[in-house]
Amino acid sequence: MASQNYADRFTRWAVIASGEGGGRIASQFFTRRSNPGIEERIVVMNTNRTDIKNTIQRLEGRFGETDFEDHVVVFGNEEGAGNVFADGERLAEESFDEILRDINTNMGSGADAFMHVATLGGGTGNGSIPYVIRRFKDGVDSTQYEGWMQDIIHAAIGVWPYEDEPPQQQFNAVCGLSRLLRKPDGTQNADMVLLGANSHIAQIDEDDDPRNHPNDAVNERLIEAFDLLVSGGRETQGVIDVQDLISVPSQIGAYHFTPAVATEMNANVYNLEYMFDAAADNAFVPLDVSTTKAAYAIVRAPRSLAEEEITENEVSTAFESWKRDKGIEAPGMSTVSITDDSRNNVDVLLLLGGFDLEPLLDRSWDAYETHKGRLERGRRLGNTSISADQMQRIEENLNEYRRFLEE
Numbered sequence: 001m002a003s004q005n006y007a008d009r010f011t012r013w014a015v016i017a018s019g020e021g022g023g024r025i026a027s028q029f030f031t032r033r034s035n036p037g038i039e040e041r042i043v044v045m046n047t048n049r050t051d052i053k054n055t056i057q058r059l060e061g062r063f064g065e066t067d068f069e070d071h072v073v074v075f076g077n078e079e080g081a082g083n084v085f086a087d088g089e090r091l092a093e094e095s096f097d098e099i100l101r102d103i104n105t106n107m108g109s110g111a112d113a114f115m116h117v118a119t120l121g122g123g124t125g126n127g128s129i130p131y132v133i134r135r136f137k138d139g140v141d142s143t144q145y146e147g148w149m150q151d152i153i154h155a156a157i158g159v160w161p162y163e164d165e166p167p168q169q170q171f172n173a174v175c176g177l178s179r180l181l182r183k184p185d186g187t188q189n190a191d192m193v194l195l196g197a198n199s200h201i202a203q204i205d206e207d208d209d210p211r212n213h214p215n216d217a218v219n220e221r222l223i224e225a226f227d228l229l230v231s232g233g234r235e236t237q238g239v240i241d242v243q244d245l246i247s248v249p250s251q252i253g254a255y256h257f258t259p260a261v262a263t264e265m266n267a268n269v270y271n272l273e274y275m276f277d278a279a280a281d282n283a284f285v286p287l288d289v290s291t292t293k294a295a296y297a298i299v300r301a302p303r304s305l306a307e308e309e310i311t312e313n314e315v316s317t318a319f320e321s322w323k324r325d326k327g328i329e330a331p332g333m334s335t336v337s338i339t340d341d342s343r344n345n346v347d348v349l350l351l352l353g354g355f356d357l358e359p360l361l362d363r364s365w366d367a368y369e370t371h372k373g374r375l376e377r378g379r380r381l382g383n384t385s386i387s388a389d390q391m392q393r394i395e396e397n398l399n400e401y402r403r404f405l406e407e
């Protein structure tokens with residue numbers, strides 16, 4: 001990539017959101033003046049026209065007119081998937097050609113990496129996103145689509161339901177995680193799966209305005225983490241690009257991550273190791289940090305600091321020593337991303353990967369079993385039934401992925 005212009009040296013990310021929650025998370029991109037690394041490459045899919053309309057109205061009521069509407073893709077001829085992921089998947093399957101075409105027309109001259117966004121508690125986002133990723137990974141028709149469409153990196157953000165949500169939502173989440181990680185045949189699906197749990201993210205800052213819905217703070221934090229991730233792949237001294245994030249984790253078969261973020265840390269007060277600690281305390285899912293199998297750190301600092309105290313070397317040394325201190329034996333990298341912010345504040349994103357999933361799944365497993373039992377007893381919930389064989393593969397794929405983590 002030697003002779004390209006400045007913009008071409010960044011990873012060209014695209015955001016593909018599906019479902020109501022996914023759409024609301026992605027809607028924040030339309031409230032900003034610019035989206036570095038993403039530009040106009042945003043698609044918000046839904047099966048439910050009313051959901052989309054509400055999201056747009058709510059957004060424009062707060063921020064004025066946006067061009068959200070130009071990025072909307074409605075698929076399927078049913079109003080929503082009624083919390084049944086098998087329905088969401090079927091609708092995406094039926095409309096896959098249109099979805100692909102609409103994605104294509106929203107991508108300008110192409111993209112290098114997709115960030116797929118879905119909540120895992122519902123039917124539309126959860127049903128369609130793992131399916132769309134799988135179809136891309138299996139290869140889209142090369143006679144119909146441009147070269148860039150064949151060879152994209154697929155990362156995903158999957159959002160876990162609140163702890164107090166009913167069994168069906170928890171069941172969906174467990175199945176959604178399995179399907180993001182693995183195709184039905186047991187091979188790898190997404191190149192990287194970023195997890196965040198609603199209850200966990202919502203309690204990060206107890207100063208949140210209680211008049212707001214906790215989703216608002218959660219959605220903002222998710223986008224903040226994504227912004228930091230994108231910033232790590234920009235023209236800095238050392239760069240962590242998406243290729244770096246996916247290659248080692250995929251090789252070791254542990255490619256789920258969670259972001260852990262600390263922002264606006266005053267560099268005159270705190271040292272880097274303290275900042276890493278603060279970030280790790282704000283991980284987006286419950287986890288035992290010492291079980292991390294791959295770890296990345298992206299430190300965003302104003303130029304003046306990056307040249308003096310927060311250099312690539314300092315960050316790398318501090319990160320290695322922080323990992324040792326936490327008992328983390330994991331490959332990974334660190335980088336400094338520079339802002340032209342005049343304040344002395346530093347933002348830190350840790351991407352912690354391959355950690356033991358037990359603390360997260362523990363909260364949902366009983367509910368998962370409860371709902372699975374209802375399905376097995378033949379209670380029809382939704383139009384599409386999940387066959388016993390499909391169900392078994394979904395569960396076995398997740399169990400096998402977890403067994404692999406223990407090795």
Ligand SMILES: Nc1nc2c(ncn2[C@@H]2O[C@H](COP(=O)(O)OP(=O)(O)OP(=O)(O)O)[C@@H](O)[C@H]2O)c(=O)[nH]1
Binds near residue numbers: 080124159218219
């Ligand atoms: N973080 C976050 N979670 C949300 C938001 N909206 C809904 N959720 C969660 O998402 C799950 C429900 O999924 P939805 O996104 O509403 O469902 P959907 O993808 O539209 O699918 P259907 O409505 O079943 O067609 C629940 O676990 C909610 O707690 C949101 O704006 N932010």
Ligand SMILES: [Mg+2]
Binds near residue numbers: 048051080081122124
């Ligand atoms: Mg919905």
